[in-house]
Amino acid sequence: MTNTTTFAALADKHRHEIIQRLAQKPLSVGSLASHFSISRPAISQHLKVLSDAGLVHVRQEGTRRIYAVNRQGIADMRTYLDGLWNDAFAAYAEAAQTLSEKDTP
Amino acid sequence: MTNTTTFAALADKHRHEIIQRLAQKPLSVGSLASHFSISRPAISQHLKVLSDAGLVHVRQEGTRRIYAVNRQGIADMRTYLDGLWNDAFAAYAEAAQTLSEKDTP
DNA sequence: CTTTTAGGTAAGTTTTGACTTACCGTAAGC
DNA sequence: GCTTACGGTAAGTCAAAACTTACCTAAAAG
Numbered sequence: 001m002t003n004t005t006t007f008a009a010l011a012d013k014h015r016h017e018i019i020q021r022l023a024q025k026p027l028s029v030g031s032l033a034s035h036f037s038i039s040r041p042a043i044s045q046h047l048k049v050l051s052d053a054g055l056v057h058v059r060q061e062g063t064r065r066i067y068a069v070n071r072q073g074i075a076d077m078r079t080y081l082d083g084l085w086n087d088a089f090a091a092y093a094e095a096a097q098t099l100s101e102k103d104t105p
Numbered sequence: 106m107t108n109t110t111t112f113a114a115l116a117d118k119h120r121h122e123i124i125q126r127l128a129q130k131p132l133s134v135g136s137l138a139s140h141f142s143i144s145r146p147a148i149s150q151h152l153k154v155l156s157d158a159g160l161v162h163v164r165q166e167g168t169r170r171i172y173a174v175n176r177q178g179i180a181d182m183r184t185y186l187d188g189l190w191n192d193a194f195a196a197y198a199e200a201a202q203t204l205s206e207k208d209t210p
Numbered sequence: 211c212t213t214t215t216a217g218g219t220a221a222g223t224t225t226t227g228a229c230t231t232a233c234c235g236t237a238a239g240c
Numbered sequence: 241g242c243t244t245a246c247g248g249t250a251a252g253t254c255a256a257a258a259c260t261t262a263c264c265t266a267a268a269a270g
Contacts, residue, residue: 022196024192071194082183088128
């Protein structure tokens with residue numbers, strides 16, 4: 001079930017880079033934070049947003065928390081976009097057919 | 106070339122509904138605005154964001170401007186997500202192989 | 211030519227969200 | 241036990257984004 005939240009999660013520059021890095025390799029919060037100029041708590045907050053959106057998941061490992069991309073979340077977004085694309089395609093096909101265009105919704 | 110802007114465009118509740126409606130059928134600004142509780146200028150501003158992100162395009166029709174989904178824009182997002190998904194898959198496969206997990210980036 | 215319809219843009223306000231510092235809990239190591 | 245490393249959460253600040261009203265231009269209709 002993809003909604004606004006999911007897209008909002010990827011709408012931020014830092015979160016974009018976070019998920020990019022996690023896609024290459026699962027990482028701990030501290031290790032992740034070391035690549036950024038913002039504070040560690042800021043990274044934690046970004047991870048919460050990504051987690052709430054279902055785009056990442058955590059696994060505890062001793063005192064560390066290892067974050068990784070949740071592939072299902074990505075797949076769900078893809079599916080949503082597929083739907084949009086197909087609908088737009090159908091609408092386009094219909095519009096091409098009935099060249100008498102009314103605007104009445 | 107999908108970036109933060111593209112996701113930000115779909116990160117808003119109203120823009121989400123706008124593109125949903127446009128996917129069903131291309132619509133004029135006024136016709137679109139009639140379905141929302143916010144003002145018409147607000148809709149115009151949202152359409153600008155969507156347009157700048159390459160997700161919709163306009164066609165002038167007399168005094169009206171008909172907005173429709175730009176399928177290429179949607180396709181580009183899909184491609185981006187594919188990349189993420191594949192990278193995460195590779196990372197997962199590698200992690201499964203080398204069960205000795207180091208955190209050194 | 212005047213009027214109406216359609217919609218983009220500017221300026222100002224309010225709401226949201228990204229950051230900071232400070233603090234607290236938990237697991238491992240001595 | 242105490243201490244250190246790792247991170248989540250709270251409270252407050254500042255900037256960005258989403259609205260509003262007011263205004264202006266362009267095409268069609270009379």
